[in-house]
Amino acid sequence: MHADRIAIAETCLKGAETGAMSFPEIIGALAGAGFEAYLVDYRAGRQTFYTPDGGKVSLDLHAGACAVAAAFDTTAMAQLIRWAQAGGADYSYLAFSEKAKAAGCAFYLASIIGRRVVYFGRSGDMHVEHFPQ
Numbered sequence: 001m002h003a004d005r006i007a008i009a010e011t012c013l014k015g016a017e018t019g020a021m022s023f024p025e026i027i028g029a030l031a032g033a034g035f036e037a038y039l040v041d042y043r044a045g046r047q048t049f050y051t052p053d054g055g056k057v058s059l060d061l062h063a064g065a066c067a068v069a070a071a072f073d074t075t076a077m078a079q080l081i082r083w084a085q086a087g088g089a090d091y092s093y094l095a096f097s098e099k100a101k102a103a104g105c106a107f108y109l110a111s112i113i114g115r116r117v118v119y120f121g122r123s124g125d126m127h128v129e130h131f132p133q
Contacts, residue, residue: 008033009049009057016093017062023084027131031112041107042068042097062094072104072121081117081129 012029015021021029030038030049038049040061048058080099084091100108100119108119115131 005033005035005049005051005055006057009035009038009059012049013047013059013061019092022087027110027112036113037109037111039107039109040097042101043106062097068101068106068122069104070122072106072119072123072125072127074125074127076103077105077119077127078129085132 008029012021012026016023016026034051035049036052038047040047042061045061046058047061048056050056077100080096080103084093084096104121104125105119106122108117110117117129117131119127119129
């Protein structure tokens with residue numbers, strides 16, 4: 001993997017965690033660097049960024065105090081997504097992640113080429129959210 005792609009992945013992860021970058025900014029930066037998707041695995045504590053040629057960058061996530069709930073609450077997940085999209089002063093990605101785990105989200109795949117995010121529960125339940133227009 002090229003050092004510049006690794007640096008962009010690191011910048012985007014840090015930007016999400018600190019609030020320095022919005023979701024659209026992150027998607028734009030990753031797409032511009034040639035990434036097609038990323039996977040956030042809350043149980044493994046890793047975020048992996050993928051390129052079409054099979055390349056990947058895997059980084060440690062922030063430490064989270066909340067385990068993933070057994071049941072996946074798709075209604076709660078949809079509400080969390082609306083909260084994130086609203087961009088209010090009370091939003092942070094770290095809080096989103098903790099609430100997502102409490103709602104039973106074990107991992108999610110953000111497909112840049114598919115323009116959607118698929119959220120998965122521990123039992124395989126899922127919620128699909130298309131990128132806003």
